[in-house]
Amino acid sequence: MSRSNNINSVFYAESYHPIQAGSIDGTDILPHDNAVYRALLCSNAALYDPLGDPKLIGDPYRTIFVGRLSHLTTEHTLRKAMSKYGLVKNLRLVRHIVTGASRGYAFVEFETERDMRRAYQDAHHSIIDDSEIIVDYNRQQLMPGWIPRRLGGGLGGKKESGQLRFGGRERPFRAPLRPIPYEDLKKLGIPPPPEGRYMSRFKVPSPPRRQRISAEREEFSHKRSSMDREELSQRSSFTKRDEHKMTAAAGGRQEKSSKRNSVEEEGQHGESSMDRSASFQKRIPTEREDHHHKQSCVDREEHSHSRSTREGGAISRKRSSKDKEEGSSKHRRHHSRDPW
CATH class of the missing domain: 3.30.70.330 (RRM (RNA recognition motif) domain)
Known part of the structure; x- marks a missing residue:
């Protein structure tokens, strides 16, 4: 100015x-x-x-x-x-x-x-x-x-x-x-x-x-200290609650896991028994079929063998009868040719 x-x-x-x-x-x-x-x-x-x-x-x-x-x-x-x-x-x-x-x-x-x-x-x-x-x-x-x-x-x-x-x-x-x-x-x-x-x-x-x-700093520091105290108290209460909830949840989880394990074991046992029964039931007809098939094969082989033996015996018999007849015929011829 x-x-x-x-x-x-x-x-x-x-x-x-x-x-x-x-x-x-x-x-x-x-x-x-x-x-x-x-x-x-x-x-x-x-x-x-x-x-x-x-x-x-x-x-x-x-x-x-x-x-x-x-x-x-x-x-x-x-x-x-x-x-x-x-x-x-x-x-x-x-x-x-x-x-x-x-x-x-x-x-x-x-x-x-x-x-x-x-x-x-x-x-x-x-x-x-x-x-x-x-x-x-x-x-x-x-x-x-x-x-x-x-x-x-x-x-x-x-x-x-x-x-x-x-x-x-x-x-x-x-x-x-x-x-x-x-x-x-x-x-x-x-x-x-x-x-x-x-x-x-x-x-x-x-x-x-x-x-x-x-003034704002003092008020802010005072408010901040009070807020920090409140937050600490709230955090402590929250941590206690969380710990209680975590322990309760952990106990519930353990119970649930034990239940689940028991249920799974029961299910696995049931499934294994069912599988065993089903496999056993499946094995029975297959074994029966195999046994029947084997028996049929054996029967067929025995039948074919017996048939072959029968046929061989008949053939041998025929051959022996033929041989005898031929031998007798030859013997007759031989004696007929002999001058005595």
Whole structure:
């Protein structure tokens, strides 16, 4: 952005520094009053711990700061007024430690971050007990380097009190009226103003958002651990069930296999007996046929042999009879030829 466009613009710092907070345009390099000097000493010596307050409760991303309250405003009245923007989870009205009177500011935590942002945008400059309030996010926990008003820091204030501070919603930083001395700010360790992040004076600055990556990682790790535990328990139960089912199935399989084996053995025995009976029944007629065939062959051979013997005997008989007749005829012829 050019300087001509930044003249009517404002910007908001992401971190707190006492010297910049005491400067209208963030270009001062030296403290201009004792309060800023005291806040600078506390900041350099780290005398203030923003997270050391034991009364801090709740989520800072769901908490708003309510200031300029009437000293007559009670917790009930403030809760009723803040309930218009969402469900209030916690409320702490800061009171004096000795007298117990209201200090004029409070912290309100909502159930959701969406309700907090609605109250941050709509409740600003609203009226409670005839007093105009201001609303800001919880800078004590969300703004790095924060120094409270009681130690010389803070934001806002009045010019007459000598503690006029810039950088908040009421009095944001103005565009630098002169060139920013970057070298001097660097030597003194003062961060330069956030040049280039200017906004229109009519726009509402957005409060810091939760780092979704870390939050999602934490939620994911928490969910993953719980899911892992559930999965482990489910797996253990499933494994036990599976083991029980496997043992039961193995027993059933063994019983079935034994039954099958017995049935197969019985079937094989039955089949073998049936085969044996069938083969025996088949063998009987074949043996009978073979025996009958052999017997018939033997009978035929014996019959042929006997027939041949009979025929041979008859032939021999005929031959012997013929031989005898021939011999007798020859003998007769011989005696007939003999002269005696």
